[in-house]
Amino acid sequence: MVTHAHSDHTGALPVVHEAYPEVPIYLTPPTQELVSILQRDALKLMDREGDVPLYNERQVESMIEMFRPVHHGDRIQVGDIEIVYLPASHILGASMVYFGTPAGNVMFTGDYSVDAQRTVPALDRPALPVDLLVTETTYGNRMHADRRTSENLLVSRVAQVVEAGGRVLIPAFAIGRAQEVLLILKQALRNKKIPECPIFVDGMVRSVCGVYSHHARYVSRSLLRDSQRSGHPFFTGTITAVGNAQERKDVLSAGACVIVASSGMLSGGPSAFYAGEMAPVATDAILITGYQDEESPGRALLNLAEETGSRPLRLGDKVVDVRCAFETYSLSAHADRMQMVGLIEAMRPRTVVLVHGDMPAKTMLADSLGCNDIVYGEEGVRITRRYARRRHSVLERSAEDEPITPEAAAALIGPSTGEPLRAAKLAEAWFGKRVAAFRQERFVQQLEQTGLVRRDDHRRGILWAQTKAAMPADPSPEDLLLAEALKVENPKGKLLEWCMRRRLERPEMREQPEDTGWHVVEMELEVDGERVSSGPQRAYTKKVAEQLAAKVLLDSLSSQEQILEATAVDETRQAVLEQQNPKGKLLEFCAQRKLPTPQFEVVAVVGGFRCVANIGLNGGTLETQPFQATRAKVAEQAAAAELYEQLRSSKTQRPSRKAAQSAPPAAGASPVARGPKRPDARMQLNEWRQTKHLVSFGYDLVDHQGPSHQPIFVMTAWAELPGGDRCTAGPVTAGSKKEAQMAAADALRTVLEADASFTGLWSKPS
Ligand SMILES: [Zn+2]
Ligand SMILES: [Zn+2]
Structure with missing residues (x-):
């Protein structure tokens, strides 16, 4: 019987399986998928790190063959013992695993938490006689800080750090913690609590994230809704x-x-x-969010807080001097002392x-x-008890407990009104009378199994109908x-x-019907011979x-257009421009000095118009931003003002004026010298050309891959x-053309700076 996928509960499973190859392994479907990912990954790691492998691929695959998925609420009969997963x-x-036996009923909690988290709903108090x-x-001697x-x-x-x-x-356990952290960041991005910046997900976390979409029944209602809306529960344009x-x-x-990367204790992995x-x-900053083992580098890092002077930290076979900020934040997925006592x-x-905790935790909980x-569970301790029968036993079964059929459940629940059900x-x-808590609990589980209701994430006695028409009547806040x-x-x-200004066809709109009554719309547009699509959007x-x-x-259109960074003209500037009419002055200035007529290139962009002014001079071209x-x-007018200013203040009227102003590498100075902030590599390349x-x-x-609402540009x-x-340098990949260009330019700059034939140019007098 496997309670959950964390490796402190499943790490040695292939070894145990080898000892008992014929024995079935019971676990829930999500646990089954997670353990399979975890064990296959462990094989790769053992292989890569050249350790003596503890087990091999054959053992892992043979173990997976013995997996027997069991849903919450399902019953398994083994001899005269009845087993229920809760x-x-x-x-x-x-x-939690419940064993109904003739000698008494046993509840094995495994790891548990009480409050709802972002990925999983709150605990249902098991209503069975124990x-x-x-x-x-784990936290028998701790009280959690408020989660929010x-x-x-x-x-x-x-x-603060990103700004x-x-x-x-954020090092995080691949299963559970990493996803909680991602959802916290995702919401913070949406609410603009953190500035727009890329969020990278690395390590086993990646494959684990996908598992959540396969098990709608086991995730929180809020996560389910969120992933239905945005397509993926965790990844977005910025979270990749x-x-x-x-x-x-x-x-x-x-x-x-x-x-956000695994492992959670910095003991390996990305x-x-x-x-x-x-x-x-x-x-930089390293923010710890979970339990750190005594021996782990993560704990060693936190212990450095006391150190003054140098702070060496061993990471694998490397020792680094810690200068970055580091702190710990409590986002526990375990019950604290008070919650355990209540349950x-x-x-x-x-x-x-008492198991799965250190001595101070066990003692404090025992005292409460x-x-x-009370028995302190330790390796090798044998516990023998026999209990007299209580009035209700899980083994008692009446005709009333036959599972309700989906048809009957649908009739009972009826079409959703958007109101919660008790x-x-x-x-x-259903029973025609008040029933014992454990019988009610069993009934609710049967209803949940039909998929027609879901419990509220927090108030577990409240149910939400998932029947047809439930969704449109029930949009979340x-x-x-x-x-x-x-x-x-x-x-x-x-x-x-924008389409009108660009003289484009109106976007093509497609609507797909949905059973739930929600609407799925996809928009597509042809821009410069390229089709850009919104992907299906649901509301x-x-x-x-x-x-x-x-x-x-x-x-996605504006991210493609912002390849050139434009200076936005604000209202104050606009008023000044309208009053001063620099375009008129510029044309007059050019006419007086017999200069060519300046050209204005105007393009319609999302949110307005963009203009670049230029003038041909001495065989070159002087161009504004x-x-x-x-x-x-x-x-x-804004472009004209800039060009006018440049022409007037330029004595030589050479096209390279702009470059001269923006401080190119001085003769003799190496371009490799790094200041605290490096200029945009694209600007740098431009300067070098000038x-x-x-x-x-x-x-x-x-290359240009991916759906158009989440494109990948290879540059x-x-x-x-x-x-x-x-x-040449690259290829690099990024989510927009602009970012890809920036990254490619950066790579090119690095290559050039390392190239002696290029840096040699600086030592020659120019
Ligand atoms: Zn656990
Ligand atoms: Zn554990």
Whole structure:
């Protein structure tokens, strides 16, 4: 019997299986999937690290063949023992296991939590008679800080580090904790509590995240709704997975970002790699969110807080000097002392066996319990008890307990009105009388198994109908907020207006019907021969779904357009421009000096117009940066003002004026010298071209993958050196063309700086 997938409960399972190869292994379907991922990953790790393997692939696959999935509430009969799996909250698929035996009833809690987490609902108090209780005691001597407070502290710390340009590493257990952290960050991004920055997910976390979408019954209602809305429970445009060692290096050179990586105690895996690179950097931070073993590098790191002077930390076979910030935040997935006492007292067991905790935790919990028969569970301790029968036994079974059929359940629940249902009321209606708590509990589990109801994440006695028409009648407060925000923002209106200005066809709109009564809308647009799609967007009304699709489409269009950073013209500046009419002055100035007529290139972009002004001079072209305004005339005026200013203040009127102003590398100075903040690599390349250290440079879009609302751009950068040599860098990948160009430019700069024939140019007098 396996309670849940955490490796302190399943790590040795292949070894146990080898000893008892014929014995079936019972676990819930999510636990089955998680353990399979975990064990196959462990094989790879053992292989890579060259350890003597504890077991091999054959053993793991043969173990997986013995897995027998069992749902919460299902009964298994083994001889005269009846076994029931019950939800334990804690992590996806975690279970308490109940044994009804002729000698008494045993409850084995495994790890459990009481309050709802973001991924899993709160604990249902098991309403079964318990004689002997085996309970975990991890936090038997602790009281948890308020969960919301801890989350808020974590979020504001992340925001602080990222705003200052630093990187944040959150090492997290691949199963459970990492997903909780991702959901906290996802919400913080949505509520703008942390600035827009990439969030990278690395290690086994990646594959584990996918499992949550396969087990709707086991995840919290809020997570289910969220993933139905955004397509993936954890990943979004900004939250992405890191695939390999190269990408891992790219992540570290990406600037301000958040990295969520396993393992949780820095004892190996990508988190140890990132910690090794980030610990010596004073602007970075490592934020610990879980239990740290005495022997673990994570605990060693936290212990350094006491140290003054140098702070060496061993990570694998590497020792680093810790300069980054580090703190710990309590996001526990275990019950604390008070919660354990509440639960145990309610079950009124005659014997309590304390396991899974250190001595201080066990002692403190033992002192808090009313039970007279408390056993400190230790290896090799044999416990023998026989109990007199109580009035209710799980083995008692009457015709009433035959599982309710799906048809009968549908009739009982009826179409949803959007109002919550009370479990007690439903049970009373079904049985025609009030029934014992354990019978009601069993009935609710049967209803849940039909998929027609879901319990509330927090108030477990409350049920929500999932019957047809339930969804449109029951948008969540978040859905309503989103709808309200979309109404104000009106992305559909903006999109149509933009299409008109660009003289494009209106976007093509497709609606797919859905059983639930919700609406799925996809919008597609052809821009410059390329089809851009919103992907299917789902909402409880057609209007909201359309707005959502338009918003996604606009976002992806504007991220493609922002390849050139434009200076936005604000209202104050606009008023000044309209009054001064710099375009008139510029034309007059050029006419007087017999200069060519300046050209204005205006393009319609999302949210307005963008203008670049240029003038041909001495065989070259003097060009302004792009200016963006809501009206084309204003953008033109802004560009004209800049060009006018440049022409007037330029004595020589050479095209390279702009470069001269922005401080190119001085003769003799090496371009490799790094300041505290490096300029954008694209600017740097441009400067080098203007100072003739490069003949030319550019970017090639090698590939364009992924759905259009979440595209991946693969880009290389190249440069031609004065000697005729050609130099390339990349390919790099990014979520927008602009980011891909920036990354490719950065890679190219690194290659150039390492190239002696290029850096040699600086030692020659120019
Ligand atoms: Zn656990
Ligand atoms: Zn555990």
